[in-house]
Amino acid sequence: xxxxxxxxxxxxxxxxxxxxxxxxxxxxxxxxxxxxxxxxxxxxxxxxxxxxxxxxxxxxxxxxxxxxxxxxxxxxxxxxxxxxxxxxxxxxxxxxxxxxxxxxxxxxxxxxxxxxxxxxxxxxxxxxxxxxxxxxxxxxxxxxxxxxxxxxxxxxxxxxxxxxxxxxxxxxxxxxxxx
Amino acid sequence: xxxxxxxxxxxxxxxxxxxxxxxxxxxxxxxxxxxxxxxxxxxxxxxxxxxxxxxxxxxxxxxxxxxxxxxxxxxxxxxxxxxxxxxxxxxxxxxxxxxxxxxxxxxxxxxxxxxxxxxxxxxxxxxxxxxxxxxxxxxxxxxxxxxxxxxxxxxxxxxxxxxxxxxxxxxxxxxxxxxxxxxxxx
Numbered sequence: 460x461x462x463x464x465x466x467x468x469x470x471x472x473x474x475x476x477x478x479x480x481x482x483x484x485x486x487x488x489x490x491x492x493x494x495x496x497x498x499x500x501x502x503x504x505x506x507x508x509x510x511x512x513x514x515x516x517x518x519x520x521x522x523x524x525x526x527x528x529x530x531x532x533x534x535x536x537x538x539x540x541x542x543x544x545x546x547x548x549x550x551x552x553x554x555x556x557x558x559x560x561x562x563x564x565x566x567x568x569x570x571x572x573x574x575x576x577x578x579x580x581x582x583x584x585x586x587x588x589x590x591x592x593x594x595x596x597x598x599x600x601x602x603x604x605x606x607x608x609x610x611x612x613x614x615x616x617x618x619x620x621x622x623x624x625x626x627x628x629x630x631x632x633x634x635x636x637x638x
Numbered sequence: 639x640x641x642x643x644x645x646x647x648x649x650x651x652x653x654x655x656x657x658x659x660x661x662x663x664x665x666x667x668x669x670x671x672x673x674x675x676x677x678x679x680x681x682x683x684x685x686x687x688x689x690x691x692x693x694x695x696x697x698x699x700x701x702x703x704x705x706x707x708x709x710x711x712x713x714x715x716x717x718x719x720x721x722x723x724x725x726x727x728x729x730x731x732x733x734x735x736x737x738x739x740x741x742x743x744x745x746x747x748x749x750x751x752x753x754x755x756x757x758x759x760x761x762x763x764x765x766x767x768x769x770x771x772x773x774x775x776x777x778x779x780x781x782x783x784x785x786x787x788x789x790x791x792x793x794x795x796x797x798x799x800x801x802x803x804x805x806x807x808x809x810x811x812x813x814x815x816x817x818x819x820x821x822x823x824x
Binding site: 480481482483484485486487488489490491492493494528529530600601602603635637 | 688689690691692694695696697698699700701702708710731733739740742743744745749792794801802803804805806807808809810811812813814815816
């Protein structure tokens with residue numbers, strides 16, 4: 460008996476099968492909302508009775524929480540630029556003296572007083588401020604602070620102060636720097 | 639699918655059998671056997687094929703401080719057991735300022751995640767890898783079955799390890815699917 464062995468192969472039969480391979484890519488994009496907030500901040504700071512040149516015990520506003528998930532800048536805006544005498548006639552500048560001759564007194568007096576605020580390790584001074592203009596006092600890293608204090612302190616001036624009430628409104632801003 | 643070999647066999651075998659069945663002499667006077675047995679070793683070849691189609695090539699997620707997840711539907715069609723290989727470019731969701739911003743205050747710009755490739759077909763097992771482990775080298779494995787026109791899902795699950803920087807995070811995942819081959823090895 461004659462045996463005829465026929466081996467028929469399709470192309471590539473004995474080759475290692477090429478692995479069918481498919482590649483896909485996915486772009487994953489995510490975002491975290493930028494949040495900057497300060498809570499439990501006292502809205503009124505009262506220095507009490509001032510000394511002759513404006514000396515006063517520092518005021519400590521404790522229990523403040525701050526959260527900002529980006530590096531941010533701290534800026535201060537003062538309505539007056541200083542603690543201003545509540546008077547219809549007082550000058551808008553704390554450097555403006557009440558002259559003794561004009562007021563029938565002896566010597567000079569001031570009608571305003573600078574003060575400072577220490578916020579998250581940065582100290583801002585109203586002597587660097589003009590009315591209603593924000594000034595940046597520095598940058599802070601992302602904040603997750605609980606129960607920290609903001610310190611307010613008057614800056615005693617060279618002249619005695621006119622008797623009366625002094626006030627100002629201070630705006631503390633925490634602004635994320637963005638990316 | 640390749641059917642060419644089957645057609646080729648039919649055309650080749652039939653003439654041989656017809657010729658061999660005629661007993662007699664050839665032109666040189668040699669005896670021709672009355673019958674010839676032909677033994678054909680027949681082999682065919684089906685090209686391995688695996689298809690992967692994602693419903694979207696983009697995933698967008700909003701991260702919070704808590705656990706989160708995101709997913710994209712997919713379809714696979716394979717004529718071998720499916721092997722999956724996945725690689726993460728960043729090893730996790732990475733903030734665009736990661737490594738630049740100060741992390742000493744407890745913030746992080748990196749969110750690792752668990753990546754799951756799951757196919758809805760009988761006998762399959764999900765492939766689960768950690769993003770950190772598939773950055774330098776791909777990771778994955780076999781789903782254990784042949785997914786014929788099957789649906790599936792690619793899922794990301796994360797749990798942030800700290801406060802997260804605000805802003806945008808990103809990663810790129812590369813998914814490679816293939817048949818395991820005749821040996822069953824990927």
